[in-house]
Structure formats: C-alpha cells, structure tokens
Amino acid sequence: MQNAARQYRSSVRVEFNGQAANARSVVALMGLGVAEDDDVAVLAQGEDAAAAAAAVIAALQTRTESGHGAPAPLASASARSLPAGWIGGICAAPGLAIGQVVRLDAFEPQVAEFAVNADSERDQLNRALTEVSAGIAAAIDDALRRGQTSQSDIFSAHLALVDDPELRGAAERDIAAGHSAGYAFRQAVRAQCRVLSSLGSPLLAERVADLKDIERQVLKALLGDAQSEPELYPASILVAEDLAPSELTRLPRERVAGILSAAGGATGHVAILARALGIPALVACGPQVLRLDAGSEVLLDASQGSCDPAPAAASLAAARQAMAERERRRADMRADADGAAVTLDGVRVEVAANIANEEDAREAVRHGADSVGLLRTEFLFIDRRDAPDRYEQANAYQAVLDELQGRVAIIRTLDVGGDKEVPYLTLPPEPNPALGLRGIRTGFAHPEMLDEQLRALLMLRPLSLLRILVPMIADVGELRRLRRRIDSLAEEMGLSERPQLGVMVEVPSAALLADQLAAEADFLSIGTNDLTQYTLAMDRCNASLAASLDAMHPALLRLIERTVAGASLHGKWVGVCGALASDPLATPVLIGLGVAELSVSPGLVPEIKARVRALDQQACLKRVEQLLRLDSAAEVRAQAAEWWPEA
Numbered sequence: 164m165q166n167a168a169r170q171y172r173s174s175v176r177v178e179f180n181g182q183a184a185n186a187r188s189v190v191a192l193m194g195l196g197v198a199e200d201d202d203v204a205v206l207a208q209g210e211d212a213a214a215a216a217a218a219v220i221a222a223l224q225t226r227t228e229s230g231h232g233a234p235a236p237l238a239s240a241s242a243r244s245l246p247a248g249w250i251g252g253i254c255a256a257p258g259l260a261i262g263q264v265v266r267l268d269a270f271e272p273q274v275a276e277f278a279v280n281a282d283s284e285r286d287q288l289n290r291a292l293t294e295v296s297a298g299i300a301a302a303i304d305d306a307l308r309r310g311q312t313s314q315s316d317i318f319s320a321h322l323a324l325v326d327d328p329e330l331r332g333a334a335e336r337d338i339a340a341g342h343s344a345g346y347a348f349r350q351a352v353r354a355q356c357r358v359l360s361s362l363g364s365p366l367l368a369e370r371v372a373d374l375k376d377i378e379r380q381v382l383k384a385l386l387g388d389a390q391s392e393p394e395l396y397p398a399s400i401l402v403a404e405d406l407a408p409s410e411l412t413r414l415p416r417e418r419v420a421g422i423l424s425a426a427g428g429a430t431g432h433v434a435i436l437a438r439a440l441g442i443p444a445l446v447a448c449g450p451q452v453l454r455l456d457a458g459s460e461v462l463l464d465a466s467q468g469s470c471d472p473a474p475a476a477a478s479l480a481a482a483r484q485a486m487a488e489r490e491r492r493r494a495d496m497r498a499d500a501d502g503a504a505v506t507l508d509g510v511r512v513e514v515a516a517n518i519a520n521e522e523d524a525r526e527a528v529r530h531g532a533d534s535v536g537l538l539r540t541e542f543l544f545i546d547r548r549d550a551p552d553r554y555e556q557a558n559a560y561q562a563v564l565d566e567l568q569g570r571v572a573i574i575r576t577l578d579v580g581g582d583k584e585v586p587y588l589t590l591p592p593e594p595n596p597a598l599g600l601r602g603i604r605t606g607f608a609h610p611e612m613l614d615e616q617l618r619a620l621l622m623l624r625p626l627s628l629l630r631i632l633v634p635m636i637a638d639v640g641e642l643r644r645l646r647r648r649i650d651s652l653a654e655e656m657g658l659s660e661r662p663q664l665g666v667m668v669e670v671p672s673a674a675l676l677a678d679q680l681a682a683e684a685d686f687l688s689i690g691t692n693d694l695t696q697y698t699l700a701m702d703r704c705n706a707s708l709a710a711s712l713d714a715m716h717p718a719l720l721r722l723i724e725r726t727v728a729g730a731s732l733h734g735k736w737v738g739v740c741g742a743l744a745s746d747p748l749a750t751p752v753l754i755g756l757g758v759a760e761l762s763v764s765p766g767l768v769p770e771i772k773a774r775v776r777a778l779d780q781q782a783c784l785k786r787v788e789q790l791l792r793l794d795s796a797a798e799v800r801a802q803a804a805e806w807w808p809e810a
C-alpha cells in the first residue's frame with residue numbers, strides 16, 4: 164500500500180483510533196495496528212490528492228494473504244524421543260562437541276553511541292541504505308527470474324522497510340542530536356519493533372524479525388564485515404536459523420566446535436562444508452534451538468542427533484573422555500592414512516576426497532587421500548558478478564592438480580541451477596528448479612560457458628591425471644553430445660590425448676541405464692545426494708523432510724546395485740561421491756554392493772580407510788543381499804549397525 168502512496172506527489176495520511184500515519188511509510192502504517200475490516204480515514208493533500216487518496220483506498224481494500232509467504236514453521240526433524248528439554252535434529256556432520264552457544268541469529272554488532280560530524284554520519288547512513296537497497300533489489304530480480312515468488316515477496320517487503328521514510332526520518336533526527344549513524348538507525352528500528360510487539364497482533368509481531376533483519380544488513384553495510392562478526396568463545400557452538408556457507412568459512416575454524424541450526428538438511432552445502440571441516444553439526448532442529456541462551460554451555464552429540472542444553476557434570480566428564488579417546492583413535496588412523504585401503508580378503512578400495520579448491524587439495528593429501536574423487540567447480544563461479552574465463556579456471560584447476568603430487572583429480576563440470584545459483588546466468592523462472600535447468604542441462608543451455616570450462620580443463624597438464632565428470636546426466640545422448648564437444652575442442656587445441664570422461668549417476672534414469680552409459684563412459688560416480696532426492700521425490704533442501712531423506716533407503720541400495728551391475732558388463736568401475744560415502748556405517752554396505760571408490764570429506768579419509776581395512780568384501784557381498792530386501796532406511800541402518808558396529 165505504501166507503494167500506492169509513493170506514486171503520487173500529494174501527502175496521504177491514514178487515521179485510525181485517534182492516530183495518524185504517513186501512507187508512504189510501511190512501519191508507520193503497521194504501527195497503527197489496523198486489523199481486517201476496521202474502518203480508517205484517508206486524508207490526502209496536494210495537486211493529485213484525489214487520485215492519491217483513491218489509490219490508497221483501493222490498496223487498503225485489497226485483501227492480502229496473511230504474512231508475506233514467510234516460510235512454514237519448522238518442525239523439529241527428530242522423530243526419536245529425547246529427554247525433556249533436549250534438542251533433536253539431523254546429523255549433518257558426526258561427532259561430539261562441548262562448547263558455548265554463539266547465537267548468530269541474535270548477534271548484535273557494537274556501535275558507537277555518539278559522533279561528532281552529523282553530516283558525515285548522515286552521508287554514511289544514506290550510503291548504507293542505498294547499498295542494502297541495491298542488494299535486496301538484485302535479490303528480488305533473481306528470485307523473480309527463478310519464479311520464486313514467495314522469496315521475492317519477502318525481499319520486496321524488506322525493500323519497503325529499507326526505503327521507509329519514517330525510519331529514515333527518525334534516524335536522521337537522532338543523528339542531528341549527535342548520535343552515530345549505526346546507533347541512530349538501530350534506535351529507529353528498535354522503537355518501531357516495540358510498537359509492533361505491543362499491538363497484540365501475532366502477524367505484526369512477526370514483522371519485528373523483518374525489521375531486525377534490515378537492521379543487521381544496514382549495520383553490516385555501515386561497519387563492514389570485520390566489526391559485524393560475532394565474538395567467538397574458544398569452543399563455540401554456532402546457533403542459527405540456517406547458516407550460509409560463507410558465514411561458516413569466514414569464522415576462525417579453531418574456535419568453532421559445533422553447529423546447531425533450526426533449518427537445513429544433511430546434504431545441503433553447509434552440511435558438506437561442516438563434514439569437510441570436521442565440525443559436528445546438527446541441522447533441522449526446529450525453532451527451539453533459537454531459544455538457547457547465548458554463552459550457555461551445551462553438549463552436542465551430532466552422531467546421536469541430540470544436544471543437551473544443560474549437561475550435568477557427569478555427562479560432560481563422560482563426553483570429554485569419549486572425545487579424548489576418539490582423538491587418540493583418530494591420531495592412530497591418521498598415522499596409517501597414507502597406505503592403501505585393502506579389505507581383509509585383499510580387495511583394494513580407492514578412498515578419494517571431495518574438494519572445492521587448492522587448500523582442500525592440500526588437506527586431502529595431508530589426510531592420505533588416494534586421489535580426488537570430486538572437485539566441485541561451482542565454488543569458483545558463485546558469489547561473483549561474472550563467470551571466470553578459461554585462464555582463471557585453468558589456473559585454479561592446475562593449482563589443485565599440482566597440490567595432488569601425481570594423484571588423479573576427477574573434476575566435475577559446472578553444476579549450477581537447482582539449489583546452486585549464479586547471478587550472471589539469466590536462468591528462466593522455474594516452478595521446480597530441482598527439476599529444471601541444472602547440471603549439464605545448464606551447460607548445454609549456455610554452451611559458451613561450458614566450452615570455456617572444457618577448454619580450461621583441456622589446458623591442464625598432465626592430462627593423464629585429469630578425469631572429467633559430468634553432473635545430472637539422464638541418458639547416453641547427453642554423454643555423446645558432451646564427448647563430441649570435448650573431441651572438437653581438443654582438436655582445435657591440437658591435442659592428441661583425451662582425459663577420461665565419467666558420468667555422475669544422480670538421476671534414477673542414469674542408474675537404470677547404467678549399462679548403456681558404461682558402454683561409452685570411462686567410469687561412473689554415484690551422487691547419492693541427488694539420487695536420493697530424485698528417487699524418493701524429496702527436496703534435499705526441505706528441513707521437514709530431512710529425517711526421511713536417507714540414502715540408506717533400500718530403493719537407493721537397489722539402484723546402486725543396478726549401477727554396478729551395468730558398469731561391470733563393460734568392465735568399468737563405479738565410485739560414490741555423495742555424502743553416503745562419508746558415512747562409516749555405509750562403508751560395508753557400499754563395498755558389499757561392489758563400489759570400487761569412495762570419495763569422502765578430506766578429514767574422514769583416515770577413518771574410512773581404517774573401516775575398509777577391517778572388512779571382508781565377500782562377507783559384505785553376502786550380507787548386502789539381505790539389506791536389499793528390507794523395508795526402510797531405518798531397518799537397513801539398524802541391521803548394518805548390528806553386523807558392522809563402528810569402533
């Protein structure tokens with residue numbers, strides 16, 4: 164409605180209950196506390212007063228949906244019964260942690276209260292508001308392009324708050340009174356939050372969260388990243404609604420002991436990062452996690468899917484002992500990590516690492532990885548304004564190859580679309596992005612970008628150590644098309660040698676057609692994260708489905724079995740690079756299904772190698788037959804835990 168008023172020059176006021184509000188200000192209007200079917204007066208003054216009043220009245224009479232598409236309340240994903248007051252969630256990265264709660268959702272940066280130069284403070288506030296507006300406007304464009312209307316509605320509401328004349332006016336008055344820009348803006352927002360909270364309307368009280376979000380964004384623009392970071396304890400348990408990968412990577416690793424998030428899923432990118440960094444993480448915990456007191460000491464047992472918010476001294480002592488014991492075992496495993504992983508009956512299993520960059524490559528080597536089983540190249544493409552050219556890409560990939568000191572690197576072509584967005588690709592609006600343009604389909608839709616990446620890959624030396632992996636292949640036609648493209652680019656570049664080419668099996672059709680794919684591919688690598696989401700028809704980003712999204716489901720195991728059978732018809736090997744490979748409980752299951760390579764988070768290489776060495780492949784083969792006939796992932800897990808208990 165404030166948009167209706169802003170299109171006219173006249174000033175328009177809305178009066179209710181003896182109070183008046185500027186119709187251009189969403190916060191002032193909300194502060195009136197008007198409910199559906201209440202009578203209000205509209206007063207307009209100025210050259211186009213009649214039209215302005217009519218537009219505002221029309222907007223007032225338009226029934227809106229309650230809220231603006233705020234996400235559905237999160238349910239805790241844990242189905243197990245836990246002691247009263249405990250928090251349950253989905254294990255995104257295993258392990259035990261003791262630490263103090265750092266509430267990223269409620270973190271408040273420090274601002275100076277007073278300032279000497281009001282003009283400079285006003286300029287700084289204007290610059291910050293412009294910067295935040297531009298960021299939100301870009302997010303709206305992006306959401307609209309992708310057909311994500313509920314997100315674009317939320318961002319539009321935020322944009323109206325940033326542009327709000329009452330908020331700005333209140334902040335400017337406070338600046339004139341000698342306060343700093345940050346302090347003044349925070350005061351203006353807080354005053355408005357108090358009004359909204361006092362009106363007794365749950366709907367308006369919900370908008371307080373929107374206002375606080377704007378406050379955070381504006382303060383960040385004013386203070387810069389460094390000062391708007393929370394202070395960490397020596398062992399911090401980060402608590403957030405959801406965590407962006409960038410939030411996790413910019414915090415000092417040695418101070419982050421664990422992660423608890425209300426939303427999220429076990430195969431999201433934060434989960435992947437947490438596993439890579441070896442940080443125990445529990446996701447999809449539901450809103451109760453946001454009620455933990457900042458600074459309180461909690462005991463997180465991510466492997467068990469629980470967090471004790473007020474651990475007794477005895478529990479803490481037991482956990483400390485278990486952590487020390489585990490650290491000792493890990494040290495032993497690390498000492499043995501460089502050797503090959505060979506089962507008791509003499510079958511060698513390649514234990515590779517999933518990485519994203521040169522630094523991860525170093526970590527992989529340090530942890531004894533035999534090779535790199537998946538280099539996700541998206542990380543080079545996201546969070547920037549345009550795509551990296553072939554030289555930048557080739558430099559980054561070559562740096563990885565050099566770090567690997569003679570080990571093979573499987574590099575995946577760009578997998579964007581779906582949950583991985585890049586702003587410079589104008590992807591069409593999609594009602595179902597996970598089922599739309601993503602993976603190799605995006606590559607074929609943007610051939611210039613795909614070619615640039617293929618050229619970069621073909622520039623690497625030695626080519627014999629490079630294997631190219633293609634994401635989201637649905638059938639052999641796509642594989643042929645890509646191979647032709649590689650051949651013709653290699654010819655243009657005067658190359659006689661070709662790198663090996665592998666297919667990611669992450670769409671059920673690829674698993675079902677594995678024999679056809681293996682006839683033309685050099686190897687297959689199963690992406691269990693996507694294969695699970697597409698087989699079970701469950702969005703991998705949906706927190707409320709996280710508990711059911713389990714790659715140990717018998718349907719997945721049957722698809723893996725079929726993939727291996729199809730590949731062996733042509734003498735090709737099959738690896739697993741999805742999160743299932745990093746789960747020690749799944750190691751015997753995958754070996755029993757005939758998987759030859761496990762590509763895992765770098766930090767888990769020693770543990771998975773140790774696990775392989777304790778298994779007999781023939782025994783695994785026999786037992787897995789029985790797992791395929793079970794009814795659910797839970798039954799598979801229970802049976803696997805009984806047959807192959809983890810040390």
Ligand code: PEP
Nearest residue numbers: 669690691692693740741
């Ligand atoms: C997968 O889908 O299992 C996979 C490894 O790819 P990503 O998680 O990057 O989609």
Ligand code: MG
Nearest residue numbers: 669690692693
């Ligand atoms: Mg995938």
